[in-house]
Amino acid sequence: MPTEEQIRHIIARRAALELNDGDVVNLGIGIPSLVNNYVPPGVRIHLHSENGILEVGPSPSPEKADPNLINASRQPVTELPGTSYFDSGLSFAMMRGGHIDATVIGALQVSETGDIASWAVPGKTVLGVGGAMDLVVGAKRVIVAMQHTTKEGAPKLVPRCTLPLTAKGEADVVVTEHAVFRFRNGRLVLVEIGDHIDLDTLRRLTAANFEMEEPLRVVSRWEGDWK
Template structure:
């Protein structure tokens, strides 16, 4: 995926965040979001022990003692606080994270997430994935529409190990925005010049189309 497509996803998710929210950003595309928040006062939490993460520093200002959980250089907003990683997970497990923005390997048509293990691979990537899935009040997924092998990431049924029973609220890809409910997945916005027919071909689950999108 091109960097411009990744930035498009990050910008679209930034629109979903509201002043005063405590937001945890996962690895990959979510790490771009701090640069596109504009004037919003969002409190970005990093699971390695920081509340008040700021935008990406300029190259000459990089301090590798100040990094996110994704090992990316970061800045700190005025009033930011540093604390032990165990306290960070108390925040997550205690339900104090308003929004978690996560990458995925797969998500099913009802919003169940797989984002920590690929069957047959020796190295697992658990990190804080399961804690965030269980503890965050709202989950937004940031992902390419397809995996590197061309397989869809939005699928009818997971074939990778689940990250937990709690469901995602929204998925944003380079092509579209979807929301999830107990009725299934709904297409609410198209972000590229792709047709509905083309979108369905590269999506592994059937989706309904929101009435607002139909009217427009």
Template sequence: MGLGIETRHRIARRAAVEIKNGMIVNLGIGIPTLVADYIEKDLHIMLHTENGILGMGGSPEEGSEDGNLSNAGGYPVSIQPGASYFDSATAFGIIRKGLLDVTILGALEVSEKGDIANWIVPGKRVPGMGGAIDLAQKAKKVIILMNHTDKYGNPKIVSNCSLPLTVREGADMIITEKAVFHCEEGKLYLREIMSPYTVEDVIQTTGASIVVNEQISVFQ
């Protein structure tokens, strides 16, 4: 089953907590695009897009959209004072130089070692992998936002990915509608659950080995 709008926004709100003052951040397509609306207003951060903006803002008010301003997914965005525009080659130069503090991406599967599969389902037509490989390899911190299970109820957090990999051991955090995990030294640590789920709910619907912290916090 797909996630409801409210749940998608709660995942985005939790991800925004990881963004700190002074960071340069890239937001992927899907749930990650929602994160821009939950970043604290007093933080001095710069949002980067693969299509050539540094200083992107959140969603514009309805009726004030600019057809020339969009994120990498093609959705309307606003810009912050001091924003700059450039071509995709420069945008990817910023990524490949390792200048991004955080990238927040969606995924189809993530393994307990942090392997990420997020660009293709075999047999499905896609336009290409986009910037996924560059972002997942070069950003200083990689946060994955996704459903805990697929539409058939199968775990998306697994021991080993069955789908083609984007990058090996690239994920630092995974945030789903049920929990927040940290990937460290080849292990998956459960440090936080999302209300109203329980630790047992998370264990039963995760297809990977989990190290459960002694103290688990709850995100409302």
């Protein structure tokens, strides 16, 4: 059985396969921030960060970190040839205006109609929404990369989100450690399943109703023993 940390990387590696050469991409925090490590050879993506930078380069060594050259997670980053800086208004115009090809985000829940809940947990005072709502409304493709269930084992793919929404009907793809689902004409379709899990178990872990692609792709997600 992979560890929690290995599962995060398994999800990120599969989410990276959803990106196309030339895509301008915004990566969210958490699992999505790992995606850039797994972009396949021959695919070059162009990273955007909403605090006002396009062509975000890799993290610097600690002694080269510049507190005024950061990404939206406030982590130090670097410039690449062709990096540009712009104000936050232009940065969000890029999102809402449909100029960002794809975003990979985490989520707390995704509904069977593509609603996304990713920012607030009831019962907790959450005083931060950041750019998540603009990003999922604006990006051309919204790839949700998340664990299939909560830490308590509750399904995160649900008929209707019970947590506060980030946006309605904006999810395009959901990648978990067990499976890949796509939204086609507003309907949730299972397109790929890991060879470590059977369909009955997947259904038990998925509260949302879904259709199945024929033939369903079965892939190996993990070289070791999952159980």
